[in-house]
Amino acid sequence: MGAGRRERDGDGSTPPEHPTITFSPSAEFPPLSETELGALHDVGQRWRADLGGHRPRDAVLPLDPSLEQYRRPPAPGRFGRLGRIEMFRTERRGQLTATGSADASGTRLRRTLARLRRVLLGPPLASAAVLQERMRKLVALPVLSSDLLSSVAYGPEAMLAILVLAGSGALGLSLPIAAGLVVLMITVGTSYRQTIYAYPHGAGSYLVASDSLGPRFGLTAAAGLILDYVLTVSVSVAAGIGAITSALPGLTPFTVPLGLLVIAGLLAGNLRGVRAAGKIFAAPTYLFIAAVLLLFAAGLAQAAARGFTPVPPPPVGAVEGLGLLVVLRAFASGASSMTGIEAVADAVPAFRPVEWRQARTTLTWMVGILVVLFAGLTILIDFNGLVPRGDETLLSQLARRTFPTGPWYALIQAATTMVLLLAANTAFNDFPRLLFFMARDSYAPRRFLHMGDRLAFSNGIVALAVAAALVFVAFGGYTQSLIPLYAVGVFLAFTLSQAGMVAHWRRHRGRNWRRRAALNATGALLCGLVLVTAAITKFVEGAWVVVLAVPLLVLLCLHIRWHYDAMRQALALPPPDTPDPDQGGRPDPMGRPNRVAESTGPDDLLVDQTPREVRHLVVVPVARLNLAAMRALAYATSLGQPVFAVHLSPEQEEADRFRRQWETWGDHLRLETIISPYRTVIAPLAQYVEALHTVRPEVTLTVVVPEIVVRHLWHKLLHTRTELRLRRALRDLPGVVVTSVPIHLPE
Known part of the structure; x- marks a missing residue:
């Protein structure tokens, strides 16, 4: 792309300008603002006056701090235990560069642990390699879609598990409800395409809601996403272990230990960095897509052989009457198949240039594959008259009936298990990035801005693994116990994101803004319907946890921001137009009057900025x-x-x-x-x-x-x-x- 040229959308319009967002190691060290630079210059002038022309930097030092005059710099000594650095290399005058890795030395145990760490995570990457760690479409598709695509393994079952409460006769509503869910998928997917277009440098629900609706709405969306990502890991691992125990019932007592082992493996894989994780987790996702398409083709062939006559489901007694409430609950439960659809929008800065175009293409493929897999599996389940069972998943029943002999059942179960277990990888990619954006805005601890050895947001990855492990253990690794908590958080974020986009189009009123606003409004309405239905109907089943946790998380984030604001105000240099101390003193950063003459208590501390003070x-x-x-x-x-x-x-x-x-x-x-x-x-x-x-x-x-x-x-x-x-x-x-x-x- 030539200089000064900007990419255009499919209708010929140009994406709006927004501040560039990059995942960079320098995010921990933001530049000073113009006001801060002016205040800094003012303090420098005071130093010049205090020193009376004497410059301490010109003083003769007892040694050369640049180490240039030493041909053989000292080798690492007692501090080698902190990190094996091959001393320093001089890049330019007044600047040194530490060379070598931070492999620990010292005791044998420390060296053994360092070698094990390098085997698991790989050698550290230099900061300059951050651009090489960005994703291309073929890697981004499996990395960011594993959650979305794998959810079709339990989304249709969650829908049918509600319908079967009204008896086997209610299962006939599965196809109309599935059709409504397909419309919702396409609407929300298209809406997120517009979101990426409107926010080409970062399009997550938190960013959109904060920009268009206000910070508190953004924090509410972020709280919903935080819960969603934690539950994504827990639900995905629980579903994957469920697929294993369906094929090998003898492993059922070991559900929790196996799940924790999988979470530990996901933690290690994602700590290796985005590109390495993509190479590890790409194959299972593509294998799952191929396996389900094979199942779909074989199932349709069998249905065609019998004239597409559905097999009647086994008789199941009704435990509650069929009504609108049951239909809405089934719709909300089936909507769990959409979790992860926002992953691409959250990860726009992680794509290779042109970021927003690569992200939109990836999202289009993801939604298209999702619709085909979800609709195909729902149709096959209906044709075969299958009903949910406690001892075997619906997908396992369908694969066993479609391939009663041969290796295909084992292949489909293996592919399903792998993609379900690795579906949590989407959360491991997006959760740390969400915390990065929140920490940049001072709503989360600043440690989440830090990139680890492999240029991954290690602190966020570890935090997600710990939280997901606690939830997994608390619910015993049972998928159906976790599903009620799932939909509320994610559709809260979806609703606020789409509502934020409506406000965005109304405010900017660019080309075709009415059509774009109408599409986002439709997405917001449908997502809001799912949100309200899930919150009300599943409140007693566990959704109350999310309803209570969201405002608590928002309050926690606000307190974090208040702390950082107070710290920033306390450490801010005074404005450059303050009077000279010789002319009556100056106020401090908190706006209090001159304390040189009024210091009376422990809180009235003089702000010492120059040597004379x-x-x-x-x-x-x-x-x-x-x-x-x-x-x-x-x-x-x-x-x-x-x-x-x-x-x-x-x-x-x-x-x-x-x-x-x-x-x-x-x-x-x-x-x-x-x-x-x-x-x-x-x-x-x-x-x-x-x-x-x-x-x-x-x-x-x-x-x-x-x-x-x-x-x-x-x-x-x-x-x-x-x-x-x-x-x-x-x-x-x-x-x-x-x-x-x-x-x-x-x-």
């Missing part, structure tokens, strides 16, 4: 006058700031004895003594430092603590580690810096 007082806690204390006192005094020592004593006699020792040393620094008659150490020291801070909050207190460093883990049990406890106690106190002077014990 920092006023120091160094405090050195000393227990005994030994080598550790002497080094800490020498280090504190070398800083050239006011220093005094403090000693905590359990009784007056010991305090007097320590003061005599202090005078023997020479009484070079002022000594303050605290008597602690109840022999507590940390609380009196922490409260004393807090009292110092309360008296003069504009003074930065630096607490220099001697720290004993031991070589072995068990040696730590032999020490009280007072310095660590004091650090934790003072960590929450503003205006206090805690630093340690380590003393390393020999082996």
